[in-house]
Amino acid sequence: MSGLTHFDGKGDAHMVDVSAKAETDRIATAACHISMAPETFDIISQGRAKKGDVLSVARLAGIMGAKRTPDLIPLCHPLPIAKVAVDLTLDPDLPGVRVEATVKTTGRTGVEMEALTAAGIAALTIYDMAKAVDRAMQIDGLRVVLKDGGKSGRYEAV
Amino acid sequence: MSGLTHFDGKGDAHMVDVSAKAETDRIATAACHISMAPETFDIISQGRAKKGDVLSVARLAGIMGAKRTPDLIPLCHPLPIAKVAVDLTLDPDLPGVRVEATVKTTGRTGVEMEALTAAGIAALTIYDMAKAVDRAMQIDGLRVVLKDGGKSGRYEAV
Amino acid sequence: MSGLTHFDGKGDAHMVDVSAKAETDRIATAACHISMAPETFDIISQGRAKKGDVLSVARLAGIMGAKRTPDLIPLCHPLPIAKVAVDLTLDPDLPGVRVEATVKTTGRTGVEMEALTAAGIAALTIYDMAKAVDRAMQIDGLRVVLKDGGKSGRYEAV
Amino acid sequence: MSGLTHFDGKGDAHMVDVSAKAETDRIATAACHISMAPETFDIISQGRAKKGDVLSVARLAGIMGAKRTPDLIPLCHPLPIAKVAVDLTLDPDLPGVRVEATVKTTGRTGVEMEALTAAGIAALTIYDMAKAVDRAMQIDGLRVVLKDGGKSGRYEAV
Amino acid sequence: MSGLTHFDGKGDAHMVDVSAKAETDRIATAACHISMAPETFDIISQGRAKKGDVLSVARLAGIMGAKRTPDLIPLCHPLPIAKVAVDLTLDPDLPGVRVEATVKTTGRTGVEMEALTAAGIAALTIYDMAKAVDRAMQIDGLRVVLKDGGKSGRYEAV
Amino acid sequence: MSGLTHFDGKGDAHMVDVSAKAETDRIATAACHISMAPETFDIISQGRAKKGDVLSVARLAGIMGAKRTPDLIPLCHPLPIAKVAVDLTLDPDLPGVRVEATVKTTGRTGVEMEALTAAGIAALTIYDMAKAVDRAMQIDGLRVVLKDGGKSGRYEAV
Numbered sequence: 001m002s003g004l005t006h007f008d009g010k011g012d013a014h015m016v017d018v019s020a021k022a023e024t025d026r027i028a029t030a031a032c033h034i035s036m037a038p039e040t041f042d043i044i045s046q047g048r049a050k051k052g053d054v055l056s057v058a059r060l061a062g063i064m065g066a067k068r069t070p071d072l073i074p075l076c077h078p079l080p081i082a083k084v085a086v087d088l089t090l091d092p093d094l095p096g097v098r099v100e101a102t103v104k105t106t107g108r109t110g111v112e113m114e115a116l117t118a119a120g121i122a123a124l125t126i127y128d129m130a131k132a133v134d135r136a137m138q139i140d141g142l143r144v145v146l147k148d149g150g151k152s153g154r155y156e157a158v
Numbered sequence: 159m160s161g162l163t164h165f166d167g168k169g170d171a172h173m174v175d176v177s178a179k180a181e182t183d184r185i186a187t188a189a190c191h192i193s194m195a196p197e198t199f200d201i202i203s204q205g206r207a208k209k210g211d212v213l214s215v216a217r218l219a220g221i222m223g224a225k226r227t228p229d230l231i232p233l234c235h236p237l238p239i240a241k242v243a244v245d246l247t248l249d250p251d252l253p254g255v256r257v258e259a260t261v262k263t264t265g266r267t268g269v270e271m272e273a274l275t276a277a278g279i280a281a282l283t284i285y286d287m288a289k290a291v292d293r294a295m296q297i298d299g300l301r302v303v304l305k306d307g308g309k310s311g312r313y314e315a316v
Numbered sequence: 317m318s319g320l321t322h323f324d325g326k327g328d329a330h331m332v333d334v335s336a337k338a339e340t341d342r343i344a345t346a347a348c349h350i351s352m353a354p355e356t357f358d359i360i361s362q363g364r365a366k367k368g369d370v371l372s373v374a375r376l377a378g379i380m381g382a383k384r385t386p387d388l389i390p391l392c393h394p395l396p397i398a399k400v401a402v403d404l405t406l407d408p409d410l411p412g413v414r415v416e417a418t419v420k421t422t423g424r425t426g427v428e429m430e431a432l433t434a435a436g437i438a439a440l441t442i443y444d445m446a447k448a449v450d451r452a453m454q455i456d457g458l459r460v461v462l463k464d465g466g467k468s469g470r471y472e473a474v
Numbered sequence: 475m476s477g478l479t480h481f482d483g484k485g486d487a488h489m490v491d492v493s494a495k496a497e498t499d500r501i502a503t504a505a506c507h508i509s510m511a512p513e514t515f516d517i518i519s520q521g522r523a524k525k526g527d528v529l530s531v532a533r534l535a536g537i538m539g540a541k542r543t544p545d546l547i548p549l550c551h552p553l554p555i556a557k558v559a560v561d562l563t564l565d566p567d568l569p570g571v572r573v574e575a576t577v578k579t580t581g582r583t584g585v586e587m588e589a590l591t592a593a594g595i596a597a598l599t600i601y602d603m604a605k606a607v608d609r610a611m612q613i614d615g616l617r618v619v620l621k622d623g624g625k626s627g628r629y630e631a632v
Numbered sequence: 633m634s635g636l637t638h639f640d641g642k643g644d645a646h647m648v649d650v651s652a653k654a655e656t657d658r659i660a661t662a663a664c665h666i667s668m669a670p671e672t673f674d675i676i677s678q679g680r681a682k683k684g685d686v687l688s689v690a691r692l693a694g695i696m697g698a699k700r701t702p703d704l705i706p707l708c709h710p711l712p713i714a715k716v717a718v719d720l721t722l723d724p725d726l727p728g729v730r731v732e733a734t735v736k737t738t739g740r741t742g743v744e745m746e747a748l749t750a751a752g753i754a755a756l757t758i759y760d761m762a763k764a765v766d767r768a769m770q771i772d773g774l775r776v777v778l779k780d781g782g783k784s785g786r787y788e789a790v
Numbered sequence: 791m792s793g794l795t796h797f798d799g800k801g802d803a804h805m806v807d808v809s810a811k812a813e814t815d816r817i818a819t820a821a822c823h824i825s826m827a828p829e830t831f832d833i834i835s836q837g838r839a840k841k842g843d844v845l846s847v848a849r850l851a852g853i854m855g856a857k858r859t860p861d862l863i864p865l866c867h868p869l870p871i872a873k874v875a876v877d878l879t880l881d882p883d884l885p886g887v888r889v890e891a892t893v894k895t896t897g898r899t900g901v902e903m904e905a906l907t908a909a910g911i912a913a914l915t916i917y918d919m920a921k922a923v924d925r926a927m928q929i930d931g932l933r934v935v936l937k938d939g940g941k942s943g944r945y946e947a948v
Contacts, residue, residue: 003291021895060548061232072843074219074850083491100167104493113286120278128231128271133161135313139300144345155293175399177420214846216705232376239648262651319607333715335736377548389602390535390692429602436594444547444587449477451629455616471609530688534864541860557807578809635923693864706851745918752910758861760903765793767945770830774929787925
């Protein structure tokens with residue numbers, strides 16, 4: 001299957017051999033957002049100022065989720081993650097929360113999946129924490145916005 | 159923080175006490191979709207008929223991801239999952255893949271997070287398997303479409 | 317080895333058969349404290365009022381750690397945890413933080429190990445977050461303070 | 475929050491970027507002890523000579539626990555652990571068991587948390603194995619006793 | 633695909649719905665053996681009498697492995713394991729070690745996979761511990777020898 | 791215990807110190823086979839051509855299992871796996887399936903255990919998927935067939 005590196009010549013799935021690739025500094029940033037009812041947004045926003053901070057829990061879940069990526073994505077290589085940051089921004093125009101996750105490594109393959117997993121798990125954790133008041137929240141726009149390092153070079157979402 | 163059950167009276171996060179809730183049959187269905195370039199869609203569609211099936215790998219990742227939910231979502235209860243099914247449909251109109259995950263349990267709390275995690279991980283796995291040919295794929299519409307069982311009753315997305 | 321139920325008649329370790337025990341409501345509370353330099357205590361205390369809350373991260377780590385107990389303690393049974401709460405109190409007299417973790421289940425064996433693991437992991441997380449300013453912090457007094465439910469009845473530390 | 479590297483400029487938790495740090499040989503030793511009733515100590519001591527060895531189980535749990543550290547401590551980096559040793563010494567003066575865990579790596583950040591986790595899990599496993607005869611056992615003195623390698627140099631507990 | 637319950641009507645893999653099955657007491661026993669050079673057998677046998685017991689480590693690995701079964705076998709249900717015992721017998725006629733693992737649960741599906749995983753992981757751990765002196769060890773005869781409980785009734789290997 | 795490197799001078803289990811070993815390219819291949827009734831073989835073979843492919847699920851389980859090796863084998867070092875391939879061949883002469891797993895890394899210790907774990911988990915997954923029609927399947931011949939890289943040089947099974 002031309003182009004899909006996760007399949008070998010016979011069409012069977014495998015974890016691609018990266019042993020001949022150079023260990024280079026790599027970075028990836030992924031983003032998504034979760035939309036909610038205005039009342040839900042107000043409850044979460046108020047917690048930001050006081051105690052009981054939904055965003056702190058979601059940020060931590062995203063960071064820890066990045067470390068579980070090779071357990072979750074079948075053909076993903078385990079990597080020595082060097083940095084994870086998850087930025088959460090309250091956006092009254094959604095209304096909801098914008099999520100951006102950045103992961104760095106020095107390794108033989110990229111960290112897009114780690115960044116996407118971190119962003120996705122952070123957003124799902126917001127859903128979990130607010131679902132008692134709002135079941136109709138929705139996560140959209142989960143994608144890679146930046147990738148750099150490695151042979152394939154820099155990619156930025158337009 | 160009124161309504162957010164994952165915080166106690168002091169505003170501190172906790173895992174809610176469900177020991178007084180009844181063990182009932184519960185079901186949840188979550189959905190999302192991943193959009194891609196027409197060329198990527200063609201490559202994945204061809205694999206569906208032949209060997210090297212992207213959708214088979216993603217389906218399995220979603221099923222296994224559902225089982226990891228309490229490891230990923232900090233305040234989620236571990237549950238004896240009774241069923242997981244992940245349906246993946248090629249949709250030429252996106253173009254891309256529609257994901258629907260259904261989880262059942264007989265337990266003291268619902269399985270929305272398990273269904274959402276299964277759907278999200280399945281979509282992320284499609285991203286992983288096709289990212290060598292298309293970095294701009296995007297996941298949208300990750301939400302609960304059905305929930306039933308338990309005290310709060312049936313919920314269906316409109 | 318008389319009394320040590322985790323060994324069989326030949327002296328070999330095994331996971332004790334609990335299938336004949338009744339499913340009852342069980343609770344356990346464990347406690348410990350971490351002592352630190354007064355300057356470290358001040359830094360952590362200030363974060364309590366503002367953002368960057370060490371205690372929030374530690375609380376979450378303790379809750380998630382409780383769920384990992386059967387992965388960590390070799391002969392521990394997996395249990396459907398019904399509640400986890402981790403209380404963290406700044407104590408200027410130590411100076412340091414007092415940790416108390418409570419776990420509930422409806423199951424065939426107790427949750428002392430889950431409570432002890434939650435308390436221990438919460439304290440270790442405080443160490444991790446403050447170790448850049450204080451390597452000499454120390455965790456003491458990790459013990460079960462309350463256990464109830466099950467055939468052996470109520471236990472309270474004196 | 476000055477000094478606490480696990481928070482960024484906004485006070486949000488993150489996993490610190492270590493990609494610019496050198497890969498160096500690092501070592502850390504952590505210690506703790508568990509105290510018990512004299513009768514419990516006698517039972518465990520006798521098993522040391524015969525079969526049914528509590529200390530063997532605890533040692534293995536500590537070694538395996540070191541490998542789970544990044545799953546447990548939220549902001550801890552995953553590291554390629556090069557060595558784990560857990561020494562357990564029966565001390566009739568406590569009476570109880572002294573635990574010392576040493577971890578080595580060649581990496582970009584230290585292994586104090588791995589050593590502390592190994593020591594703590596080993597002690598908790600002793601509690602688990604003897605709790606049927608003694609609920610009042612207590613773990614104290616969990617701390618780093620030695621750390622070397624990396625920019626911050628050697629640390630030894632006084 | 634008639635008879636293979638892990639596939640649905642369309643031929644897609646799923647985790648079978650067991651929610652309508654009764655919670656009954658279930659047991660399974662699996663066995664295997666590992667053969668080795670006579671010199672390797674002698675080294676392991678001597679450790680049995682003294683310290684440094686290969687079999688103790690393997691037994692514990694098998695018990696812990698049983699608990700990881702739903703993480704390893706994709707379509708396996710998570711179950712509340714009630715008992716795990718791993719018996720290891722030195723057999724000079726192989727020469728090598730015979731492994732027998734028994735798992736019990738009270739649940740909606742059987743524990744054959746847990747017993748097979750426990751036996752397999754115990755044997756692999758023996759391989760790991762002795763591979764420095766013998767690379768040619770081999771594991772054979774991994775199979776279910778007994779299964780009981782549940783609708784399909786008792787099965788015993790002939 | 792002379793030769794068994796997983797025990798120290800006192801006979802206690804430890805994770806061997808590999809920090810002084812060179813990072814070299816290493817490869818290992820392990821194999822096994824699972825035998826079954828002719829009817830079971832026919833069902834699995836037919837799925838190979840159509841949908842509902844038992845072998846695809848088993849292959850993926852083996853690849854993911856390789857990544858879990860340090861969680862399963864107590865004294866195994868965590869390694870940055872660079873490649874995993876699991877080849878499954880239908881063999882009508884058994885009748886059954888032949889499994890061969892190859893793992894590569896650039897690290898300080900070998901990947902035999904990862905290859906053996908991948909092969910074993912793939913075979914166990916075949917058992918799981920076909921056990922509804924055939925309980926008497928059996929796994930044999932689980933062994934290392936090739937190992938290369940590192941100080942001890944090349945090993946090939948005869």
